[in-house]
Amino acid sequence: MSGGEFNSWQTVQAEVLRRINAREWKPGDFIPNEAELSVEFGCARATVNRALRNLAESGLLDRRRKAGTRVALHPVRKATLDIPVIRYEIEGKGQTYRHIVLLRQREVPPSGIRARMQTEPGVKLVHLVTLHLADGKPYVFGDRWINPEAVPGIESADLTAKSANEWLVVNVPFEGGDFSFSAMTAGPREAEILACKEGEGLFVIDRSTWNQTHVITSVRLTFAPGYRMHTEI
Amino acid sequence: MSGGEFNSWQTVQAEVLRRINAREWKPGDFIPNEAELSVEFGCARATVNRALRNLAESGLLDRRRKAGTRVALHPVRKATLDIPVIRYEIEGKGQTYRHIVLLRQREVPPSGIRARMQTEPGVKLVHLVTLHLADGKPYVFGDRWINPEAVPGIESADLTAKSANEWLVVNVPFEGGDFSFSAMTAGPREAEILACKEGEGLFVIDRSTWNQTHVITSVRLTFAPGYRMHTEI
DNA sequence: CAGATTTTTATGTATATACTTATAATTCAA
DNA sequence: TTGAATTATAAGTATATACATAAAAATCTG
Numbered sequence: 313m314s315g316g317e318f319n320s321w322q323t324v325q326a327e328v329l330r331r332i333n334a335r336e337w338k339p340g341d342f343i344p345n346e347a348e349l350s351v352e353f354g355c356a357r358a359t360v361n362r363a364l365r366n367l368a369e370s371g372l373l374d375r376r377r378k379a380g381t382r383v384a385l386h387p388v389r390k391a392t393l394d395i396p397v398i399r400y401e402i403e404g405k406g407q408t409y410r411h412i413v414l415l416r417q418r419e420v421p422p423s424g425i426r427a428r429m430q431t432e433p434g435v436k437l438v439h440l441v442t443l444h445l446a447d448g449k450p451y452v453f454g455d456r457w458i459n460p461e462a463v464p465g466i467e468s469a470d471l472t473a474k475s476a477n478e479w480l481v482v483n484v485p486f487e488g489g490d491f492s493f494s495a496m497t498a499g500p501r502e503a504e505i506l507a508c509k510e511g512e513g514l515f516v517i518d519r520s521t522w523n524q525t526h527v528i529t530s531v532r533l534t535f536a537p538g539y540r541m542h543t544e545i
Numbered sequence: 546m547s548g549g550e551f552n553s554w555q556t557v558q559a560e561v562l563r564r565i566n567a568r569e570w571k572p573g574d575f576i577p578n579e580a581e582l583s584v585e586f587g588c589a590r591a592t593v594n595r596a597l598r599n600l601a602e603s604g605l606l607d608r609r610r611k612a613g614t615r616v617a618l619h620p621v622r623k624a625t626l627d628i629p630v631i632r633y634e635i636e637g638k639g640q641t642y643r644h645i646v647l648l649r650q651r652e653v654p655p656s657g658i659r660a661r662m663q664t665e666p667g668v669k670l671v672h673l674v675t676l677h678l679a680d681g682k683p684y685v686f687g688d689r690w691i692n693p694e695a696v697p698g699i700e701s702a703d704l705t706a707k708s709a710n711e712w713l714v715v716n717v718p719f720e721g722g723d724f725s726f727s728a729m730t731a732g733p734r735e736a737e738i739l740a741c742k743e744g745e746g747l748f749v750i751d752r753s754t755w756n757q758t759h760v761i762t763s764v765r766l767t768f769a770p771g772y773r774m775h776t777e778i
Numbered sequence: 779c780a781g782a783t784t785t786t787t788a789t790g791t792a793t794a795t796a797c798t799t800a801t802a803a804t805t806c807a808a
Numbered sequence: 809t810t811g812a813a814t815t816a817t818a819a820g821t822a823t824a825t826a827c828a829t830a831a832a833a834a835t836c837t838g
Contacts, residue, residue, distance in 0.1 A: 320791070333720070333756075345818055356793045361819075371627075377800040377819045390625040391724055393776075394604075487566070489778040491624055495728035495748040495770075513746030515728040523566075537728075545628075545722040553821070578788055589823045594789075610789045610830040 319355040324363035327353070332372060332383055342382045343373075393543040395489070395519075398444045398452060398477050398533075407446040411475045414453075414505070415441040418460075425457050428520055429527045438466055440476050443505060450506045452535045462526035477531075486521040486528055493517055493541070496534065506536045515539045557586050557596035565605060565616055575615045576606075626776040628722070628752075631677045631685060631710050631766075640679040644708045647686070647738070648674040651693075658690050661753055662760045671699055673709050676738055683739045685768045695759035710764075719754040719761055726750055726774070729767065739769045748772045 328349075331337045343349075346364065350357040364381055367373045371390045375381045402409040419439040421429065429437065438458040444451050456476055460466050463484050471479060494516050496502075503510040515535040521528050564570045576582075579597065583590040597614055600606045604623045608614045635642040652672040654662065662670065671691040677684050689709055693699050696717050704712060727749050729735075736743040747770060753763040 347818080357819095358794090358821095359792060361821090362791090365820090375819065376802095378802055378817055379800090380818060390627055391722070392623040392625045394623055395778075489624070491776045491778075493726055493748070493774040494772060495746040495768075497730075497744065497746040497770075511730065511744040513728040513730040515726070515748075535728075537730075539727060541726040543724045545724075580788080590789095591791095591824090592822060594791095595821090598790090608789065609832095611787055611832055612830090613788060 321362040402446040410445045456531040458529045462528045489521040554595035635679040643678045689764040691762045695761045722754040
């Protein structure tokens with residue numbers, strides 16, 4: 313307590329992790345309860361709680377009240393990935409960032425977008441197509457639909473200075489988002505905009521963000537060939 | 546306190562989140578310190594700490610000792626994505642899972658793999674190519690290299706019953722991983738294995754996992770056209 | 779005045795205690 | 809015997825307190 317010898321929650325977490333990895337506690341096994349572990353490790357129950365909670369959050373343990381704590385059967389490890397703000401991403405690589413607005417108009421969206429945006433038939437949305445360049449070369453282009461109802465300032469915003477991507481991040485809070493990652497084959501349009509060959513495989517991110525009341529925006533980012541999204545555990 | 550009216554850390558978190566979203570506390574602003582907030586919310590500092598820590602973990606606040614807590618300038622939202630175990634993913638969709646081992650041999654890896662796996666020149670690794678099928682149709686194929694030094698049982702494992710993917714998840718603990726997501730263009734080999742056309746865009750995951758001492762395995766998963774990886778915030 | 783030292787301060791963590799809550803297990807009742 | 813009520817239990821949370829630690833700010837020094 314006063315001496316200096318104590319178990320931090322990290323120590324406890326490391327030891328529990330070691331036991332899981334060493335298969336001393338196997339997937340599906342119940343592990344001792346918090347009270348028992350706190351005695352074993354010579355620390356407070358709160359400390360054990362912190363350690364186990366952390367491991368549960370990262371998917372290695374399953375915990376339920378009264379039932380107890382068990383080693384996760386399907387150790388679904390979770391990776392966290394940052395949502396890129398394109399300018400930061402490019403500038404972070406030491407390249408210069410520039411963007412061009414290719415299209416900006418109010419438009420009735422196609423049905424797929426309308427479903428995503430949950431708007432009534434016939435309602436016009438802001439349609440925005442932007443090309444982002446790194447060192448002058450096409451990097452990614454965004455085909456974006458914005459619900460002006462959810463974003464009051466959008467009509468008057470100067471989207472040539474700051475891209476919609478950045479403008480929205482700074483000006484419009486969102487509560488939730490929905491991402492999907494996939495690949496597509498470059499057609500004539502993509503080939504022209506991204507200055508690549510038709511038929512090349514392109515990395516695509518589809519993203520919708522919303523707040524309590526509205527779907528704010530829905531965007532498809534199509535990256536030039538060679539793009540990689542990276543993350544670690 | 547005893548009555549029933551109290552502020553849980555969730556309540557505090559929700560209110561802080563509201564203020565951030567309402568721009569009462571703008572990106573870059575310092576927010577009141579834990580002691581002040583605990584007075585304002587009528588709760589213990591530990592409760593405020595829990596709330597703020599949580600928000601910091603999800604990227605909305607930046608905290609530093611002594612400096613204080615500020616609203617993140619670049620609200621890099623973090624999405625967590627589950628690392629797919631292919632069989633679960635397919636069966637989760639209600640499809641039947643099957644896999645075929647296309648190649649399994651000890652082999653000296655090409656230099657790119659060798660660099661990734663951090664092995665000495667000339668050292669042989671286990672090379673394994675597996676096709677995973679959903680309802681009998683090609684879903685993804687894995688081109689995998691395994692360091693037998695890190696995985697003692699691998700030589701004798703029956704990888705026709707359980708795929709290497711699943712066998713490794715169950716039998717080999719790992720401490721860290723490295724993921725990258727990208728797109729490629731189907732060449733003759735991919736077209737043949739995945740039964741798609743040459744020139745189609747394919748989604749690719751490159752993954753390495755390691756423990757303290759070794760890089761365990763490095764795999765490239767190439768998905769059939771149409772695959773989407775999905776996540777929410 | 780630059781550079782080293784000390785002080786101050788906000789977050790970070792540990793602990794004992796107490797109470798809450800979900801839920802498994804048990805008992806009771808129809 | 810089934811279904812409802814009760815009990816016991818393990819995690820979940822709140823709190824007061826104390827000390828640790830990083831780092832900004834202030835002070836001291838040559």
